[in-house]
Amino acid sequence: MRVLILGWEFPPYITGGLGVYCYELTKQLSAKGIDVIYVLPKRMKKVRSDFVKVVEVGPGFEFGSYNEKEAMVFKGSIEDYNNLLVKRCLHESFDVIHAQDWMVFDAAVRLKKITGKPLICHAHAIEYMRTPHDPWSYIVEKEKTGYYNADLIIANSYYMKRNLVEKLGVDPRKIVVIYNAVDQERFEQQFRREHGLGNSKIVLYLGRLFVQKGPDYFLNAAKKVVERFRNVKFLIAGTGDMLPQLIKQAIDLGISDKVMFLGFVPEEEKPKYYAISDVYVLPSVSEPFGITVLEAVAAGTPVVISKESGASEVVRSAFKVDFWDVNKMAELILGLLMYPPMAREMSRNGKKEIKHLTWDKIAEETIKAYKMAVYG
Incomplete structure (x- = not known):
C-alpha cells in the first residue's frame, strides 16, 4: 500500500x-x-x-x-x-x-x-x-x-x-x-540535578506558551506551592505568544526567583528535563491528547494534568484537576513533592499503564x- x-x-x-x-x-x-x-x-x-x-x-x-x-x-x-x-x-x-x-x-x-x-x-x-x-x-x-x-x-x-x-x-x-x-526507551531516567539547580525540587511545564495550554494557571499554582514549600524551582520550557505576559506574571506574583524560562527545547533535549523533574504539570484549558504527558510518565516523572485532556483516558494513575482550580493543583503538586513514596508509586503505576502505547x-x-x- x-x-x-x-x-x-x-x-x-x-x-x-x-x-x-x-x-x-x-x-x-x-x-x-x-x-x-x-x-x-x-x-x-x-x-x-x-x-x-x-x-x-x-x-x-x-x-x-x-x-x-x-x-x-x-x-x-x-x-x-x-x-x-x-x-x-x-x-x-x-x-x-x-x-x-x-x-x-x-x-x-x-x-x-x-x-x-x-x-x-x-x-x-x-x-x-x-x-x-x-x-x-x-x-x-x-x-x-x-x-x-x-x-x-x-x-x-x-x-x-x-x-x-x-x-x-x-x-x-x-x-x-x-x-x-511514546518511544519509552528514550525517556528512561538516567540522571538528575544539573544546570545549577542544586537540591531543589523541580516542577516542569513543557509545551507551547498559548492560552490553550494554560501556562498562566501553572504560575498561579506555583505561587501557592511556594507559599508552603520554598525548596522548589518551576521550569517553563517552550515558546509562544504568552511569553512576555508570563514573565510579567511571575514578577507580579513575587516568584521570579523560583521560575526559569528555558525557551524552546529540542526533541533530543527533552528526556533530560523530564529526568531531572519531580513533577510534570500540564494544566491545559483544552488538550485533545498531550504526548508530553506520556513522555513524562515514560521518564518516571509523576504527572498532574487537566481533566480536559485526552491523555487522562490512558494514564489513570495521574492526578487530574480542573485547569482553573489552582488551589487543588497546588495541593496535588505539594503532595508529590512532600511524600516521595506516593510519587514513586505513581511513577511505577504510570509506566505499567502506558506499556501498550x-x-x-x-x-x-x-x-x-x-x-x-x-x-x-
Missing part, C-alpha cells in the same frame, strides 16, 4: 506533538512495509529521511502570524501552499490520502475529488479547543471542509471525538480513535484504518 501523508512538521522542524507524531508514525509504517510519501512545506533547511520519501513543496514558505491580525498574509500563504500541494501530488501515485492538519485540508479534499482516492483526516486538535472563547471562523470552515469530506477520521482520544461531534457536527460513525504513543501498535491500528478506507 502507498500512502500520501500531507503534513506540516517533520524533523528538524518540530513545534509540538504533531511533528513528533508524524515522525514516529511514518518510521513505524515504513518498517511494516507501507510505502509513505510525506509532503510538507519547503523551508530553509532541507528535510531528509532514510525511511520515507519526503517531498518539500514551494519556494520556501513563511506563513506569518497564526492570528487574525495578519490574516491576509497568513491566508495567502495557506492558499498558495495548498495550490502547490495539489499540483505536486498529482505527479505521485498512491492508494490513500492521510491529511494531518487543517492547513492541508483544502488540498486533501481536492486531491480526493480529482483522483478518487479515499481521504483520512486526522484530528489532532480543532480551533474550538485551541481558542475556545474566540475561534477564528476561517479555520473552523477549513476544518469542516476536511472532516465533512473525509471518508474516515482518526481522533487521538475520545475527548477529541466528542468535540468533533459536538462542536463541528461531524458524523460519529466515521470517527475511529487511535491514541498517540507504542508507536509500533499505533502504526498497526493506522494501517487498519487505511485498509478500512481503501477496501471498505
